[in-house]
Amino acid sequence: MNQVKLGSWGPLVSEICFGSLAISPLQGRVTEAQGVDVLKYALERGINWIDTAEIYDNYGQIAQAVKNYPQVRIISKSYAVTEQDLRKSLEKARSELNRDVLDFFLLHEQESALTLKGHSRAWEELLRAKEKGLVRWIGISTHAVDGVRAGALQPGLDVIHPIINYQGLGIIDGTLDDMLQALSFAAEIGVGIYAMKVFGGGHLSQDPQKAIDFIKKVPGIQAMALGMSSPDEVDYNLLLVSGQEVPQALREKVKHKPRKLYIADWCEGCGRCQEACPQNALHIEKTAVVDQEACVLCGYCGRVCPHFCLKIV
Template sequence: MRGSEATMKQVSLGWHGPMVSEVCFGSLAISPLQGRVSFAEGVRVLRYALEQGIDWIDTAEIYANYSQIAQALQYHPEVRMVSKSYSVTAEEMSESIERARKELNRDVIDFFLLHEQESALTLKGHQGAWEELMKAKADGRVKYIGISTHAVDAVKAGALLPGIDVIHPIVNRQGLGIIDGILEEMLEAIRFASELGIGIYAMKIFGGGHLATHPEEALDFITDIPWIQAMALGMSSVEEIDFNLNYLAGQEISEELRRSVTYRERKLYIADWCQGCGRCCEACPQSALSLEEVVEGGMVQATVEAGQCVLCGYCGRVCPHFCLKIV
């Protein structure tokens, strides 16, 4: 089977948000951060996804793939864009928005989010950036604003932010990747935000690959939650797109297609030339990295707790010696 045989389900993203496809294309999977595919192959995969009816794309400043997305969008100007930034001040956020507009060739960015907020305290620290997002929404540079997060507390606190339209939380059937609580607490926080009219689209539903051996169960879990309208799926092959979209459309999945997307175990590789600077540990949102002594009384190197790692690849971006990559 090739291609989705049914029209992509459209959902309303919150009370006041737009109608979008149930699936958002999570572009981290084709970005340099993860290195699964080449630039050109990523463009091809993304174009295929758009041809199947996916009508919005999730990216972030840190993914460093604006030019890749812009190339794929040449023939799809109607597709909506989501970007995210770690900006703290109003000036930084203004620069982030302008960078996205320029590099994506868009006068307006459909959604712009504060990236990886952790708590009410974190949101307070980013107040200047949030105020700039509200200003950008008012003057038309951005249509909808929100936050992305791996934290229960940030979902609850974010739901009370003035002007917020959307929250992008980590949620999957085992609660993998939640940094400050358990699955039940995250679902309750999501319910709270959704009942305030905020749009919710889930991230990491396959738990960074840890739950991809049973993809049907991972997808069913999300679609069964009434407070989640949509999901961002990281896909780096045509076969993954076909599997996910056909399954969600209720189409029969051939055994050949299922075998083609059977999970191949991936892991974070740390090269033996690691200098132990610790930058990766600071960048890891899951606290999956730490420094360990490799020579008694002397050299330390980074090590990873595989069960906590969600294979986001953020650590590799900050490594000055290119020691970390997902393989």
């Protein structure tokens, strides 16, 4: 597994980061035990860092998988706004991941300088946690061009996790070219960058090699988070990223099926899913209705549904 340096002052990590959303309760593709097995398999194959978030609700699953892999680095994220929120999020992660020191901790889904200003107290607490040695590297995740630009200028920021793919799917405030320019700016000042939604939430999975090759050619992007929910998917992605030929038998096993957000007929139209959707892909017409083209299958809507109406299938 190719090792890359994450930014000018970050650690050496594998080119692929294991995106654990795919094995989390948010997406429900596998059981907790199956997810642990897949993650262990990926670690055995050389992937040495894992992306998660407080909202994924899978710290215990990851802790089981990394028990015998103390060198594996973990990234988590939080929507914390206040100092108290951030401290609570950090302690939850440290406790449930069984880590005295967290490798990475990010503020989740920051959209602009205004969003970061609204989270300034949480950021200041994150800086203090870094100074105390509780966290090694800090940063943000974002679906926005302005989020990348503002994040790059944020005091003490080490890493940005942006949405990026060859069609620009999921970018909420600009074009693909705008995002590429923002990423170039961040990279020039040494920020570590690892890509999210490389396959556009499944919309680009019919030509996965094109999707991977695009990311690998973007200057400044050092690595990418890829969601995997089976050993075959791990092998498949490792071959894609390394540029090796994928055997036809493996292609058939992993054939990317189109997935979509399913909304059950008992939906009451409360609107919580609409509020939680970062892509504005949901609206209410008595019940929730999804724009499948805009949806990137993040699963955040299902997390807030009080009646379990939404699921990625």
